[in-house]
Amino acid sequence: MIMQKFDYQAPADLKEACQIMANYGDKAKLLAGGTDLLIALKKNRISPSQVVALDQVDEIKGLWSDDDGIYLGARTTAAEIADSDFGAAGQALAEAAAQVGSPLVRNLATVGGNLVTAMPAADMAPPLLVMQAGVVLEKLGDNREIALDDFFVGPGEQVMLPEEIMSLIFLPELPSGSGSAFEKLGVRKALERSIVSVAALITLADDGKTIQEARIALGAVAPTPMLAATAGAGLCGKKATKKNFSAAAKTTAQEARPRGLRTSAVYSRLMVEQLTMRALTRAYAAASR
Ligand SMILES: Cc1cc2nc3c(=O)[nH]c(=O)nc-3n(C[C@H](O)[C@H](O)[C@H](O)COP(=O)(O)OP(=O)(O)OC[C@H]3O[C@@H](n4cnc5c(N)ncnc54)[C@H](O)[C@@H]3O)c2cc1C
Structure with missing residues (x-):
């Protein structure tokens, strides 16, 4: 497929980049690493009149x-x-x-x-x-x-x-006693976008066992990356135990909104539960250090 023609601009600083974007608005596209943009240009999914490179900013x-x-x-x-x-x-x-x-x-x-x-x-x-x-x-x-x-x-x-x-x-700045972890599932081990991803963050109280604050976020199992707010809030004030992590992982799976595009919704929810359990366990270990 032949790429549409565009003008290429390389502003020297942020002010100049903002000026160019103010002049061209939606006719311009910013170029950073190009790993998404160049594919979109080659497939003619977008056809900007200006490509504005950020590599000098x-x-x-x-x-x-x-x-x-x-x-x-x-x-x-x-x-x-x-x-x-x-x-x-x-x-x-x-x-x-x-x-x-x-x-x-x-x-x-x-x-x-x-x-x-x-x-x-x-x-x-x-x-x-x-x-x-x-x-x-x-x-x-x-x-x-x-x-x-x-x-x-x-x-x-x-x-x-x-x-x-x-x-x-x-x-x-996060409070001391905080630890986090990320878990990802893809079809292959490399060069693969996530089928499910989970990040968990735990902040422990001074006793080192009670969860003061917890947040869990999901990727690829909803129309947008999302916080599993109910599951995170449900852990606050509880002890950091396998049983409580398991209950939170089940709640997280229910909060996911899989679209059933690359895998079935049932499989996505099962994987959310597994990966959340792993992420919470590792976040707790990190918070305990
Ligand atoms: C083979 C391959 C494997 C990949 N695997 C993964 C993966 O495992 N996980 C994953 O998350 N992603 C993956 N990606 C996707 C991609 O690498 C990421 O989304 C990347 O972080 C996009 O950043 P970029 O700098 O390349 O953006 P670009 O392609 O330069 O830009 C992407 C979009 O963001 C806009 N943009 C960029 N920077 C700015 C800015 N500062 N302000 C405003 N707009 C901006 C551009 O105008 C464009 O619309 C993969 C891509 C490829 C090609």
């Missing part, structure tokens, strides 16, 4: 932190995230990034692109949901921050305006 690349938490530039690659130390509380994010595609894909794929594409199976979304991430969206002369939980709308859809650029993902 250094303000939105890398990780840094302050007393409030961690800032993750939207252009940071999955490989860079996989190699970063987010501590026990954030290990789910590094684990998820390490399982995106293959080494070649991970060296290109950015966290911003992963979220903006808004695929239900986006692997970096569930850990960011349990970490209560917020995303910063920039447009010329203005920006807004929204909770990731309010970002996704449906398969391939999110709340961004055509002229907006995701600049940062903000991870608030």
